[in-house]
Amino acid sequence: MALSVSAGTRRRRGPQARRQRLGLLFVLPAVLLVLGIFVLPVIVTGVMSFYDWSLLGDRTFVGLSNYERLAGDVQFWQSLGFTTLYTVIVTAALLVVGFALALAVRNRRRGVGLLRTAYVMPVVIGFATASYLTLWLLDDRIGIVPDLLRRVGLVDGNVSVFSDFSSALTVVVVLVVWKTVGLTMLLLMSGMQAISKDFYEAAQVDGARPARMFRSITLPLLRPTIGLVLILTVIGSYLAFDQFFILTQGGPDNRTIPVVYLIYRAGFIDFNLGYSAAMSIGLMVILLILTSIQLLIVRTREDS
Amino acid sequence: MYATPRHRRLAVLAAALVAASLTACGNTSTPEASAPAQLTGSGPATLWVRAADEPMDKALVAAWNDANPTRKITMLTVPDAQYVQKYVQAVRSGDAPDLAAVDIANVKSLTTQHLLTDITAQVDALPYKAALAPAGVDISSVDGHVYALPHQLDVSLLYYNKTLFTKAGLDPAKPPATLDALVDAARKITALGNGTYGFSFAGNCAGCNAYTLLPYIWASGGDIMNADGTKATLDDPAVAAALNAHKTMWDEKLMPAAVKDDNGATWLSGFQSGKIGMIALGSFAVSIYKAQAGLDFGVTPIPGTKGTSSFLGGDVIGISKGAKNAQTAWDFIAWSMSEDVQKTVVAKTGQLTVRSDTADNPSTQAEPRLLTANQLIAQAKVPVTAKYNSLFIDPTGPYLQFIRDWVFVGDPAKAVSNGQSGFASRLGS
Numbered sequence: 001m002a003l004s005v006s007a008g009t010r011r012r013r014g015p016q017a018r019r020q021r022l023g024l025l026f027v028l029p030a031v032l033l034v035l036g037i038f039v040l041p042v043i044v045t046g047v048m049s050f051y052d053w054s055l056l057g058d059r060t061f062v063g064l065s066n067y068e069r070l071a072g073d074v075q076f077w078q079s080l081g082f083t084t085l086y087t088v089i090v091t092a093a094l095l096v097v098g099f100a101l102a103l104a105v106r107n108r109r110r111g112v113g114l115l116r117t118a119y120v121m122p123v124v125i126g127f128a129t130a131s132y133l134t135l136w137l138l139d140d141r142i143g144i145v146p147d148l149l150r151r152v153g154l155v156d157g158n159v160s161v162f163s164d165f166s167s168a169l170t171v172v173v174v175l176v177v178w179k180t181v182g183l184t185m186l187l188l189m190s191g192m193q194a195i196s197k198d199f200y201e202a203a204q205v206d207g208a209r210p211a212r213m214f215r216s217i218t219l220p221l222l223r224p225t226i227g228l229v230l231i232l233t234v235i236g237s238y239l240a241f242d243q244f245f246i247l248t249q250g251g252p253d254n255r256t257i258p259v260v261y262l263i264y265r266a267g268f269i270d271f272n273l274g275y276s277a278a279m280s281i282g283l284m285v286i287l288l289i290l291t292s293i294q295l296l297i298v299r300t301r302e303d304s
Numbered sequence: 305m306y307a308t309p310r311h312r313r314l315a316v317l318a319a320a321l322v323a324a325s326l327t328a329c330g331n332t333s334t335p336e337a338s339a340p341a342q343l344t345g346s347g348p349a350t351l352w353v354r355a356a357d358e359p360m361d362k363a364l365v366a367a368w369n370d371a372n373p374t375r376k377i378t379m380l381t382v383p384d385a386q387y388v389q390k391y392v393q394a395v396r397s398g399d400a401p402d403l404a405a406v407d408i409a410n411v412k413s414l415t416t417q418h419l420l421t422d423i424t425a426q427v428d429a430l431p432y433k434a435a436l437a438p439a440g441v442d443i444s445s446v447d448g449h450v451y452a453l454p455h456q457l458d459v460s461l462l463y464y465n466k467t468l469f470t471k472a473g474l475d476p477a478k479p480p481a482t483l484d485a486l487v488d489a490a491r492k493i494t495a496l497g498n499g500t501y502g503f504s505f506a507g508n509c510a511g512c513n514a515y516t517l518l519p520y521i522w523a524s525g526g527d528i529m530n531a532d533g534t535k536a537t538l539d540d541p542a543v544a545a546a547l548n549a550h551k552t553m554w555d556e557k558l559m560p561a562a563v564k565d566d567n568g569a570t571w572l573s574g575f576q577s578g579k580i581g582m583i584a585l586g587s588f589a590v591s592i593y594k595a596q597a598g599l600d601f602g603v604t605p606i607p608g609t610k611g612t613s614s615f616l617g618g619d620v621i622g623i624s625k626g627a628k629n630a631q632t633a634w635d636f637i638a639w640s641m642s643e644d645v646q647k648t649v650v651a652k653t654g655q656l657t658v659r660s661d662t663a664d665n666p667s668t669q670a671e672p673r674l675l676t677a678n679q680l681i682a683q684a685k686v687p688v689t690a691k692y693n694s695l696f697i698d699p700t701g702p703y704l705q706f707i708r709d710w711v712f713v714g715d716p717a718k719a720v721s722n723g724q725s726g727f728a729s730r731l732g733s
Contacts (some may be wrong), residue, residue: 056392057417075729141570163508163565249567250700251508253708257700268389270694271413272733 040106042284047275055271066278076262076279080286083258086169087237093177094233098184105185105213106192116189120182127179132247134175138162141275146285168248172256175243180236184229191225192218227298231291238287343426343623343630348376349402350629351636352391354384357456357619360404364640366576367649371580375632377403388413388693401623402633405455409514409692411620412533413445416690418539420451420622426451426634432641435661437681439616443688451621454658458652459680460516460605460615462486463575463589464582468493468500472581479604483520483549484580485701486607489557501521501574502558502581505550507712510567510704514696515615516584516606517707520546521573522606522685528703529727533689536727538706538720545609547710554711564712567699586617587677591654594671603673605680616657616684620655656681694730702726 014034053059053179105116122130137143146159157282161167199217208216219226241260244250250257259279267276323535353361358381365415380401382390388410388573394400406414412421427433427441427450440454465477472492472652474724480486490502506512523530529535537543553559560574574580576596584606593599605612621640637646646657651667656678663678689695702723709719 055389056413073729139569140572158562158565160562160565251567252565254705256702261700265700266733269698270691270730270733271389275433275733 014064032214043195045277045280048273049275049281051274053272053274053277055267055273059274062274066275067282069275070278070282075257076259076282079257079259079262082256083238083240085104086173086240087234089169089173090237091230091233093173095229097177097181098188098229101181101185102188102192106189116185119185122179123182125179127242128246130175130179131243134171135247138171162248163252165252168252168256172243172247175247176237176240180233182232187225187229187232188222191222195221223298227294230298231294234290234294235287238283238290325330343421343423343634345402345627345629345634346375346631347629348374348378349627349632349636351379351403351405351645352380352382352387352401353405354387354407354619355381356384357405360456360650360655363649363653364645366634367645370640372480373686374481377433377632379635392417392419395624395626397405398626399655400626402624402627402629403621403636404452404624405619405621406452406604406668408443408616408618408620408686409696411452411622412688412690412692414622415444415446415451416722419625421449421625421627421630422449423451423623423634423637426449426638430638430641432643432659432661435659436641437616437658437660437684439684439686440618440620440658440681443686444620446620453618453641454681455619455637455640457616457618457656457658457681458586458588458722459677459684460519460584460586460606462582462584462606462676463576463593464489464602464604465493465580466600466602467578468581472496479602481604481607482699483524483545483607484608487549487552487558490553491556494556494558500579500581501560503553504559504563504580504583506566506568506571506572507563507708508565508704509571510551510699510701512568512571513707514692514703515586517546517618518617518687519584519588519646519685520549520607520608521597523606523611525608525610528619529687531688533687533691534731536702536724536731538723542608542610544716547707547716550707551712551714551716555714564708584624585687587656587674590671590673590677594673601673603676605676605683612720614680614684615687616681639717689731691731695727702730 016262023069040067050063051059052066101119105112105119138145138159140146140159146155149155149159149258161171195218199221203217218250238258239260240258241264244256244258244261245264248256250261260283263279263283266272266279349359351365361379365377365379384407387406389402391404391406391414400419404420405415437454437457439451440457444450444452460478464476464479469476469479469489472489472495474489474492480489486503491600493500493502505516512718518528521540521542524542524545525539526540528543530539532536556564560580562570562574572585572592575583575585576593576599577588578599587603590603593601605614621637623630623637627633640650641658643659645661646659646662647667648667650657651662651665654674655669656674656680657663657665660679660682663681664677668675668678687696695701705726706719706723709722710716713719
């Protein structure tokens with residue numbers, strides 16, 4: 001690789017060309033890294049998806065039949081529907097809570113550093129760890145929450161949050177918001193801090209109230225940041241797995257199975273890597289389309 | 305197409321990467337099924353066990369290593385859920401352990417991939433071959449060739465609370481032998497009131513119900529899958545008999561409302577509290593309940609409409625294909641099944657013996673409920689399917705949903721039609 005790069009640029013000489021060659025050398029490790037841990041696995045997954053490829057045994061080329069099965073797989077589309085619902089709820093919740101927190105901590109005040117740290121702390125906890133914490137907190141026999149609820153007199157008898165679809169989903173959403181809102185807050189906060197104070201001063205002179213300033217200055221100037229937050233949250237939510245795998249195990253009655261759970265199940269329980277790969281590619285294409293749409297919207301607004 | 309040299313180089317690079325990646329994944333040639341061969345290699349050997357069944361193997365390996373200092377066995381514990389995948393990868397990369405103790409219900413995943421050594425000749429030479437748990441030997445055999453033998457066993461049983469039986473006017477010496485008698489007893493015990501329920505089961509636990517609900521079906525003279533495990537037979541009258549009994553007990557509130565959500569976490573605790581009349585569990589629970597003061601309980605085979613049945617759980621042990629110390633491995637297996645080791649080491653850890661002719665031993669005489677369990681290994685069954693995990697253990701699998709649709713939703717027709725397609729879809733993948 002290094003050889004071919006130098007061979008390709010040998011014809012050009014001079015200080016500028018040398019700087020370019022040097023630049024290429026500097027990015028080479030990054031390029032290799034991307035090739036090795038992103039491009040290559042995607043290619044392998046793509047190839048796999050055309051095979052009947054067992055985790056345990058042989059593989060045979062089957063052409064598009066994994067994709068044909070995917071198109072007719074009711075569970076995949078149901079699961080995609082559920083993942084979309086989850087994504088919409090999580091994204092909305094993250095934006096609202098993230099905005100509120102960012103507004104609360106955007107300006108330097110006494111104690112604000114402590115608050116910022118507290119909000120960002122959960123981000124560094126792994127999803128599996130956070131999920132197990134939640135599981136134990138809510139456990140009917142050893143958890144603090146059911147015990148508290150019973151002592152306060154709010155409930156009588158067993159507390160089993162994961163036996164009901166809406167309460168199970170609520171728990172997962174609350175966990176995800178708690179765990180990731182710090183990052184949303186950070187992004188929005190730095191976006192807000194990048195807005196020049198002159199705008200606000202001018203608006204103040206014109207007699208604008210805080211609500212009007214938020215609507216007419218903060219929101220429009222934050223569009224690129226909001227776009228970034230949206231894209232990150234949507235991708236992250238479509239790829240949700242740990243929290244459902246640990247907390248709901250797909251229940252109650254298989255109603256909380258995100259797409260990645262199905263991918264995992266096909267590959268590591270059914271041992272069908274081919275179909276698992278086809279689902280991964282399907283999800284990747286859907287995510288690419290969604291992200292492109294989001295980028296288009298954000299860009300048009302920027303241009304207008 | 306127009307292509308600059310650089311583009312061409314990139315294309316070549318991409319092609320090389322694809323080729324390299326394919327070769328990297330391409331070491332999965334199928335080992336040939338071979339004829340019974342002489343076992344070779346008598347050096348120290350390695351053994352893989354799954355985490356759930358570690359304690360007995362620890363005792364066995366310690367005893368073996370004391371007696372055989374020159375060919376010790378090293379044991380490695382693998383998490384249950386990763387066992388099959390890890391084992392397959394290990395065999396394919398030539399890094400397999402000499403001995404593999406694998407979940408009975410998963411052994412077909414290994415034999416269908418030809419990963420174990422044929423030990424038919426060695427097994428045929430055993431004088432006690434007929435006494436080994438037959439379902440464990442059958443499921444480890446392919447076309448009359450044996451690839452593994454029962455190693456650590458556990459059978460499912462119906463546990464009943466003798467105190468509650470007496471209070472309800474039932475004879476504690478005569479536990480229910482049919483489904484009708486079971487439902488009838490559940491009614492009488494629930495009628496005692498005061499938070500007492502006649503029956504319980506873990507209604508949201510897939511694996512629990514594979515182990516304890518399938519026997520009600522078998523004991524009713526039918527099965528949930530066809531003989532070679534390739535198709536679900538959910539419309540079998542025996543399936544209806546077993547599930548209708550559960551539905552009746554649910555509808556009549558003869559079991560606590562909490563069973564609907566029990567994912568196995570509270571499976572044991574209900575009966576332990578002394579408020580539950582009957583529950584089907586594995587024989588492992590005998591030693592747990594025995595320690596509970598004031599709990600007077602008995603065990604009996606799980607009843608159906610046409611007799612009784614039981615699930616044979618636990619592990620079988622086999623020798624890996626290409627094991628470097630296969631002779632040591634076989635010697636360990638044969639030694640572990642010898643009468644002396646079965647009666648002393650195995651039975652002493654509270655485990656069932658793998659031979660029915662060693663079921664009667666000092667340990668089971670001291671605990672007659674374990675004797676009942678141990679004698680059941682002769683008739684206990686295992687579901688025959690290479691997709692056991694997908695169908696029966698996976699919490700999102702079709703079996704659990706089928707039970708829940710039938711018992712809790714109360715719609716048998718929907719349960720059967722959804723179940724058939726669910727089973728077919730997982731069997732087809």
